[in-house]
Amino acid sequence: MSMFIRKLKHSMLIGLMKTLSGLAPAASYMAFAGSGSSRQLCDHIMRSGAKRVLVVTDAALRELGVVDQATAALTEAGIEVAVYDGVLPNPSFTHVSEGVAMLKQAGSEVVLAIGGGSSIDAGKVIAAAATNADNPQDWIGHGKIKADALPIYAIPTTAGTGSEATMGAVISNPQSGEKSVIAGATLLPSACAIDSDVMLGLPASITAATGMDALTHAIEAYIGIWDSGTRTENARAAISLIFEHLETACSDGTNRSARDAMAMAAYYAGMAINQVNVGNVHAIAHQLGGKYGIPHGLANALVLPHVLEFCREDAQPKLAELATLIGVGEPGASQEQLAYSFIGAVKDLRTAVHIPDKSDQIKAQDYDYLTDLAVAEGGTYPVPRLLDRDSTIAILTSITA
Ligand SMILES: [Fe+2]
Structure with a gap:
């Protein structure tokens, strides 16, 4: 298909998405924030009248005691807490099935997801599968979940995915490893706790990688061609906070103000992508996660x-604005120079938090496969420039060790 036809189809798709999103009810966000807010969220769940709660998490967090700390208020109040701790990174539909089985056995009325994006995404789809008879694999895409999910609550333990503020979930096919996005308004958590208490022990490497995910969300929402809601303010707040605090959160993990700032940044970035979606970075990164x-x-x-x-x-005007926002670039610099300065600052931040610029896991023989999927996925996002095969292969080549 020629690039002209692809651009035409893309602009029609984005126009349709804008129209449909304008008809949908406004998303309702609720967050308890700051030290101790996990407890406040649990008090909120108690006040909702729920008597049985399914916690969705991973085994490592449970062993660290993070889950018990967070749910102490629930158990002390006599609420029955069942725990599904089988979630692994890149959760699959198998994890969803296991969680649903435990939920039904326990008769849980709400889901409380505690963890990184994997646990929160799995928790969302488990909550929807509890009230819908059809196969969650049929929900890939947007708006295919028919009945409302059980109430979903979230305590993120990383400052990255922003899943606590989005109506999306990424679930992998356990056979192919291919990652799929399931999205629907019913997957937006009813409330969450942005509590840095549960992030203080996070290793530097995970702090860095998840922080770069949040940065990617904010930048992709900002440079996308779909202007909606408060995405500009949310994205700018997130980008400022990340450039100011990510390095400290990595080098001094117990620095509470840096952790608080990163937790809020991830939440703001999540709100930004919840309004306008992500872009080409995610279109390629999803394939790297799915394949390797x-x-x-x-x-x-x-x-x-x-x-x-x-x-x-x-995206030059917007990239230049971001350079000004974070204070890089020479006074009187042109828009082009400022855009380059911002890209340079992104690279510098990545280096400062010790993230490499190449991976030896990526294999040249997979470029065609990865490119086909990335180009197709990128075409569904409100990107400023559509990916093409040659450019995508060039990007893959650049990041292959
Ligand atoms: Fe992401």
């Missing part, structure tokens, strides 16, 4: 500067 299991934040960090260079001309 490269952690999502790391995959985004590898790809981000290259995609910004790819779309620099088309």
Whole structure:
């Protein structure tokens, strides 16, 4: 298909998405924030009248005691808490099935997801599968979940995915490893806790990778061609906070103000993508996660500067604004120079938090497969420039060790 036809189809798709989103009810966000807010969220769940709660998490967090700390208020109040702790990175439909089986056995009325994006995404789809008889694999795409999900609550333990603020979930096919997005208004958590208490022990490498994921969300929402809601303010707040605090959160993990700032940044970035979606960085990174299991934040960090260079001309005014926002670039610099300065700052931040610029997991023989999927996925996002095969292969080549 020629690029002209692809651009035409893309602009029609984005126009349709704008129209449909304008008809949908406004998203309702609710967050408890700051030290101790996990407890406040649990009090909120108690006040909702729920008597049985399914916690969805991973085994490592449970062993660390994070889950018990967070749910102490629930158990003390006599609420029955069942725990599904089988979630692994890049959760699959198998995890969803296991969680649903436990939920039904326990008779849980709400889902409380505690963890990174994997646990929150799995928790969302488990909550929807509890009230819908059809196969969750049939929900891939947008708006295919028929009945409302059980109420979903979230306590993110990483400052990255922003899943606590989105109506999307990424679930993998356990056979192919292919990652799929399921989206629907019913998957937006009813409330969440942005509580840095549960993030203080996060290792630097995970802090760095998840922080770069949040940065990617904010930048992709900002440079996308779909202007909606408060995405501009949310994205700018997130980008400022990340450039100011990510390095400290990595070098001094117990620095509470840096952790608080990163937790809020991830939440703001999540709100931004919930209004306008992500872009080409995610379109490529999802394939790297699906094929090689490269952690999502790391995959985004590898790809981000290259995609910004790819779309620099088309997104130049916005990239220049971001340079001004974070205070890089010479006084009197042209828009083009400022855009390059911002891309340079992204690379510098990546280096400062010790994330490599290449991966030896990526194999040249997979470029065609990865490119087909990335180009197709990128065409569904409100990107400033559509990916093409040659440019995508060039990006993959650049990040292959
Ligand atoms: Fe992401």
